[in-house]
Amino acid sequence: MEEDGITEGDRPKVVEVDSADGYEGDKGLRKINKFDSFDIETARLKSDHGYSSNQNLAWMMTLKLAIQSIGVVYGDIGTSPLYVMSGVFPDGIKHEEDVLGALSLIFYSIVLIGLIKYVFVVLSANDNGDGGTFALYSLMCRYAKTSLIPSQQAEDKEVSSYRLEVPSRRLQLASAMKSFLENSKAAKYLLLFVTMLGTAMVIGDGILTPCISVLSAVGGIRKAAHSLGDDQIMWISVVILILLFQVQRFGTRKVGYSFAPILSVWFFSIALIGIYNFVKHDSGVIKAINPLYIVRHFMRNKMEAWISLGGIFLCLTGSEALFADVGHFNILSIRLSSCLLVFPSIILAYFGQAAYLRKHTGDAATAFYSSIPKPVYWPMFVLAVMAAIIASQAMISATFTIVKQSVALGCFPRVKVVHTSKDHEGQIYIPEINTLLMLACVGVTLGFKTTLQLGNAYGIAVVFVFNITSIFLVIVMVMIWKTNILLVILYSLTIGLTEFLFLSSVLYKFIDGGYVPLVFAVVMVTIMLVWNYGYRKKYEYELENKVSREALVTIMSDTNIHRVPAVTLFYTDLVHGISPVFTQYVANVPALNSVLVFVSIKSLTISRVPLEERFVFRQVESGIYRCVVRYGYRDAKMEQQSFEKVLIDRLKDFIRGGALPIADQQGEASDHGIAMVHEERVQREIGLVDEAIKIGGIMYLMGQSEVIASSGSGCSKRFVINYLYNWLKRNVRQQEEVFGIPHKRLLKVGITYEI
Template sequence: MEESDPTGDEAPPSRSGERTLSRYDSLERIASKVSGLANVKVMTTALLLRLAFQSIGVVYGDLGTSPLYVFSSTFPNGIDPQHVEANVLGVLSLIIYTLTLSPLLKYVLVVLQASDNNEGGTFAVYTLLCRSINVGVFGRKAHPDDRALSGYDVVPRITGRFREGIRNFMEGRKAVHMILLLVTLLGTCMVIGDGTLTPAISVISAVQGIQVQVSSLEQNVIVAISVVILVLLFNLQRFGTDKVGFMFAPVLTVWFVAIGVIGLYNIGAHDLSVLRAFNPKFILDYFLLRKLDGFISLGGVVLCITGTEAMFADVGHFSARSIQIAFVPFVYPTLLLAYCGQAAYLMKHPEDVANAFYKSVPAPVYWPMFVVAVLSAIIASQAMISAVFQIIKQSQAMSCFPRVKVVHTSKRFPGQVYIPEMNWFLMLACVVITIIFKNTTTIGNAYGICVVSVMSVTTFLTAIIMLLVWKTNILLILAYFAIYATLELTYFSSVLVKFTEAFCEFVEWD
C-alpha cells in the first residue's frame, strides 16, 4: 500500500509513465528545500561552526564522560602495588592507541565518508550499498529515477573485472542479501542496546562520585537520584536536537576544557613520565606481565571509546564536516590529557583507582567538577538517544521496523527527529537496568558488548562500500579490514569473557 502525501507534492511521472519513487517522506522534502541546506557542501563557515558547537553537546557526551569509569573498570580488583608503573603505563598506552585507531582514524577519516545523503548509521551504509548493487531483500533495486532527486549523490558505476565479479556474486545469491540485512539489523539492535545502557552507566558513574566526599551515602540513594535524573533527561527529548544541542553544548564544552586542564595539572603535579605511554612498547610489556588478566582487562579499556558510533549515527542531525571539526582539534586532545592526568595521579596513588577520576580532581575544584560531571553524564546519554531515533527512522523507511510516529523537530535540518514511543521505551529500560544492577561494573561489561558489536558491523559494511562504491585500492581495503577486524574481535572476546564472569557473580552462580 502506498502512503499518501499530505503536502500534495506529487512525484513527477518517469519516462516510462510510472510515478517517480521518492527517497524522502514529505516533511523531509520540505526541509530539504531550505536554501543552503540541501547539500552540506554549500554550508557557510558560520553554519558549520554552529553545527560543530551543537555536536559537542549531542554527539560527544558519551565519549567525553568515559574518563569517569575507564580506569576503575579496567582494574576492578585494584592495581598490583609491585608493578604500578607497568600496569598504569600499559593501560594508558592502550587507551591512547584505541582512541587514535578507532574514533580518529577509522571514523573521522573513513566511516564518516560512508554516509548516505548525509545520513549515518548501519542502515545508511546498507541503503548506500543497495543503491549501488541489487542486494535489497524487500524486492527492488534503487529506482533509476531516484538519482534525479536533488538529495542524492550519484553512485559511480562499478568497473573492473574483480569488482564486477564480486557484484555479480552478491547480486545472484539471495543468501548474501539476507546475510547483509541480518548484519545490518544486528548493528541496529546494538545501537538500541547502546542507547539503553549509556544513560544508566553515565548517570550512575557521575552521581556515585559524591561518595568520595560523603562516604556514608548508601548505594540505594545513589540509584534513586539516578532514576530521577534519567526521567528528567528523557522528558527533554521532545524539544528536539536543535534546542537540546544548544542547551547541552555549553556544559560539555566546559567539561572538555575542565578535564583537559585538570589532566594537564595532574601530569605536571604528579608524574610527567606518563607521557612515555605514547610508546606502544608499554602495551607489550603490560600483556607479558598480566597475561590472561591483561586480556580480560581489555573489557574495561574498550569503554574509552563508548559513544564513538554516535559520530556516525548522528551525522543526519549535523554533518560529517561539523563532527570532524569538533573532534579533531578539541575533543580528541582534551580526552588524551584527561587520561594522561589520571594515569599520572595513579602512579603516585594506585590505591585510589576505584575512584580515579574524582580522586584526581584537586580539592578546591571538587564540588564544581562534581556538578559539571553530573550534568555532563546526563548529557552523555543524548548521543546514543539521538542515534537511536535516527537509525529507527532509517530502518522504518526500509520496512524493517514497525510503524511509529516520527516527529521532525527542525524545519532547517531534515535529519533531526524525535520518536515518542522509542523515547519512553528507552526511559523505562534505563530505569529498570539502573534499579536492578545498581552499579557500573555489570552494566559496563554488557555495554562493551554493544559498543564493539556495532563497531564490527560498521567495519564489515564500510569495507564492502570501499570495494564496490569507492573503488578503493584492494591493498588499502585489506589493511583496513585486517586491522579493525582484529582489534574489534580482540575487544569483543575480552568483554564477552568479562561479562560472563560478572553475570555469574551477579546471580551468585558457582
C-alpha cells in the same frame, strides 16, 4: 537516442516545482520518460540543482552545527574518563608499569578507532549526509540489488541524490562482490540480519549509556558523603534519568544549544585537570606513546591483560554516535568539534589520570574523582553529573535516527516521527521510542545498581556495533569506493583485528552482565524480522494478485458503476500495478469518483529525494492515474493540506506536459488537426479534475487488510503471521495516522490476504 526501449520523442515535458518547503508554482520545464508498459510506473526527472549536500552549508551554519554537536554527540565519549580506569583495574594496580601499558592501549585505541576510523573514514561512508548502520545498508542496497522487497524500479537510480559517483578503476573485485550479493539469496538475508543486529545493538547502547554515565557521575558523591549506599545512588540516578527523557521532546537543536556550553566547560576542565596531574605527579607517562609498553603489558600480565581490554574499550564508547548522529548536523561540523576540542581533551584527561595513578596506585577504582584537586572537587562533581546527563543525549539522538531509517526501509513497525527543526531535517524525536528507552533505562539501573556489571553489558553492546560497522565499511570500500585492496587489507589487519580482540575480551564477561544487551538484541531483532517478513509477504501477495489492465478497463466500462464528481486518492503500498483492494471496493460499493489517483508512498534507499523529483505520474484511463510519491528515509512527510495541493498541481502539470495518448509524435508538427484534438483532450482532462475538486473535493480510500497464513502453511509460518505479525500490526500506528489523513474524508475497505 533510444534508452531502455524509450525514444526521445516519447518524453513529454512537465512543469516542476522548486521549493523544499512547499509548492511555489511553475519554475521551468523538465522531461520525464513516458513508458508503454503498464507495469513500469515511474519516470525519470532530471534536476538542474539536485540535492544540496550538508557540506555546502555556509561556514557560519557549520560553526553553529559544530557548537550544537558538542551538546549532543560527545557526551558519551566525553564522560568515559569517569569509569574507564576502574574498568581496566577492577582488582587494583598490581604493577606500576601496568599504568603505562593501559595508557598506551587507551591512546592508540582512541587514535586508531576514534579518530582514524570514525572521524576520517566512516564519516566519509555517509549516505547523502546521513549515518548509522541502516545508512550503510541502504548505500549497499542502492549500489547492488540486495533489498528483499520487490519494489525496485530502474528509474529510481536516476534520482539526483540516488546516483553514485565512484572511481572507475579496480572494477573486477567490485563487480565480483556486487554480483555475489545480488545473486546469493543467503547473502541478502545475512546482510539484512546483520543490519538489524547492528540496529538493535545501537538501541541497546542508547539504553545502557544513560545508565552507566549517570551512575558513575552520581557515585562520586561518596567521596564526601560516605553514608550513601548503592541503593541511594541508584534512586538518585533513576530520578535524573526520568527527567532526562522528558526534555527530549524539545528537539535536538534546543537540547544541543542548552547542553553545549556545559559540555564545552567539561572538556576544558578535564583537559586542564589532566595537564595539572601530568605536571604535578609524573610527566614521565608521556612514554606511553611508545607502543612497546603495550607489548610489555601483555607479556607481563598475559590473560589478565587480555581481560582488561574490556575496560580499555570503554574509552571508545560513544564513537558510533559520531556516525549515527551525523544526520543531525553535518560531516565538517563533527570533524571540527572532534579534532579541535573533544579528542584532545579526553586524551589529556587520561594522561593526567595515569600520572596520578603512578603515585597513588590504590585509587584505581575512583581514579577520576581522586585525581581532582580538592579546591575544585565540588564544582567538578556538579559538572560531572551534568555532563553524564548530557552524555545520554548522544545515543538517544542516534537511536531516534536509526529507528526512523529502519521504519522507512520496512524493517521496523510504524512509529510517529516528529521533526523538531525547520532548518535541519535530520533532527527528530520519536515519542514511542523515547518512552521505551526511558522504561528500559530505569529497569536496567534498578537491576544492576552499580557500574561494574553494567560496564560489562555496555562493552558488549558497543563493540558489536563497532565490528558490524567495520564489516560494512569493508564492503563499501571494495564495492563502492573501489579502494586499493592493499589499503583494505591494512584496515582489516589493524583496526578490524583490534576490534575483534576487543570483542573477544568483552564476551569473556558474558555471564557477569554481558548477556543483557544480547538478550535485548534478540528481542529487537525478532520484532524487526517478524515485521519485515510480514510486510514482504503482504507486498508479494499484492504484486501477484494485482489488477490487470484488462480487468480495470472492464470495471470502468461497467454501466452499473456510478461516477460521482470528486477526487479519490487511493492509498496502496504496491508500486507496480493496482492493488487487489480496488476490486474488493468496487464489488461492495458500485460507485467511483470521477477522478481516481492510485497513490503509492515509496521509500527509496537514499536519505533524501528532492521535491521536484518526488511525484511521478502515469495515466491509466481517462480520469484514472497512478502516482508514485518517493521519499528518502530522512525526508519529512508533507503536511496533508500541502500534500494535496502539490499532488493536484503536479497532476495538472503532468496532463499539460503531454501525458495523454496521442498520435505519432513525428507527424504532430505537420498535422495541425491532431495537435488541436490533443489540446482539447488535455483541457477536458484538466476540466474534469477542476470540476471534481470544486464539487466533491478530495476523498481518501485505503485498504484495511488482514493477513493470515494460507492453508497448508507450516506451524512456524502460521505462528509468525497469524499471531506475531498481526499483533504488531494492531499495536502500532496505522497508516492514516502516519500520513496524517483526515478521518472525516477517509473510507477503509476490508480485505483478507492469505499469504
